[in-house]
Amino acid sequence: MSGLILDGVSAAYRDTTVLHEVDLTVARGELLVVLGPSGAGKSTVLRVVAGLEPVTAGRVLIAGRDVTDLRPGLRNVSMVFQSYALFPHLSVAENIAFGLEVRDTPRREARQRAHAAAETVGCAGLLDRRPGQLSGGERQRVALARALVREPDVFLLDEPLSNLDLSLRAEMRSELRALHDRIxxxxxxVTHDQTEALVLADRIAVLRDGRVEQVGTPDEIWRTPASSFVARFVGSPAMNLLPADGVLRPTGDAPALPDEPLELGFRPEAVTLDAVDGAPATVDRVEVIGEDAYAYLTLATGHPVVARVPAARRPDRAAAVRVAVRWADAHLFHPATGHRFVP
Known part of the structure; x- marks a missing residue:
């Protein structure tokens, strides 16, 4: 049985359509990451599932039930917000148990379940404290425990790690993935952070302007982007995109190409420098990040290219190099639509 289905869901804010006929299926026990830039409609997807925003078309099904017209309290979902939304005057234990007690769960049972949820997320030692006495990572754990204690059909997480510093975000990312696997x-x-999506997800749904651009595993999203938008958005630095009309001719067996303009895409790690038959280019600058370096180049045609190379073999600034990429590492897109070209 599917955990969640969005069947042709559209949603509007005043006179502006925010979601356009979104189709998504999340399997029971799956961790789906909704990824996209600001304004793509990511948070609206969660709010529609939670019942906080009405739909103008389509259906929302949770655990096999059509909940499209049900109010939020009857949908059996839990939501973790970016701001954590903890009550400052309540203890951690009271915050975790709050949702149970307002539903008339016996106090003793509510406290027992709150303690069990706190144990699961690693904050059982904080139960007597108040939110103001906690670090960002500790508050995040409390928010997760509060969502977990209700035993919902679906957990909804709205950029829950965005307020954490970089190192703590990486730590909590690993803990969140481990928690999912455990329970x-x-x-x-929901996130706009591509690294977070690639690390956490069983599958990723990439949104753009309220439409689903691609759904796939992290490997599929990375290796076979369905559009030039996905190719650019997932990857840092972004995938190189050039006209495929001889600006840079990849090596190896090329597919038969139609007589129409196409874009050639390839990631920085697919670039080889100093290839004998490569296209001439000049090094504009080099950024060293640990063992790797990113060389920012300009081809003789004026087109920019980014290459990832070992830091120990990085070229000098203003050096003349020759750039090559294999067809096996290249992608082709229709520039008018952005869709992937399939020969």
Whole structure:
């Protein structure tokens, strides 16, 4: 049984359509990450599932039930917000148990379940403290425990790691993935952070302007982007995109190409410098990041290219190099639509 289905869901804010006929299926026990830039409609997807925003078309099904017209309290979902939304005057234990107690769960049972949830996320030692006494990572754990204690059909996480510093975000990312694997919950996690999406997700749904651009595993999104938008958005630095009309001719067996303009895409790690038959280029600058270096180049045609090379073999600034990329590492897109070209 599917954990969550969005069947042709559209949603509008005043006179502006925010979601356009979104189709998404999340398997029971799956962790789906909804990825996209600001304004793509990511948070609206969560709010529609939670019942906080109405739909103008389509259906929302949770655990096999059509909940499209149900109010939020009847949908059996839990949501973790970016701001954590903890009550400052309540202890950690009271914050975790709050949702149970307002639903008339016996106090003793609510406290027992709150303690069990705190144990699961690693904050059982904080139960007597108040949110103001906690670090960002500790508050995040409390928010997760509060969502977990209700035993929902679907967990909704709205950029829950964005307020943490870089090192703590990486730590919590690993803990969140481990928590999912341990409890086997259905989760929908929203983020604009591509690294977070690639590390966390069983599958990724890339949104653009309220439409689903691509759904796939992290490997599929990375290796076979369905559009030039996905190719540019997922990857840092972004995938190189050039006209495929001889600006840079990849080596190896090329497919038969149609007589129409196409864009050639390839990631920085697919670039080889100093190839005998490569296209001439000049090094504009080099950024060293640990063992790797990114060389920012300009081809003789004026087109920019980024190459990832070992830091120990990085070229000098203003050096003349020759750039090559294999067809096996290249992608082709229709420039008018952005769609992937399939020969």
């Amino acid at each position: 086997g919950a259905t989760m929908v996690h």
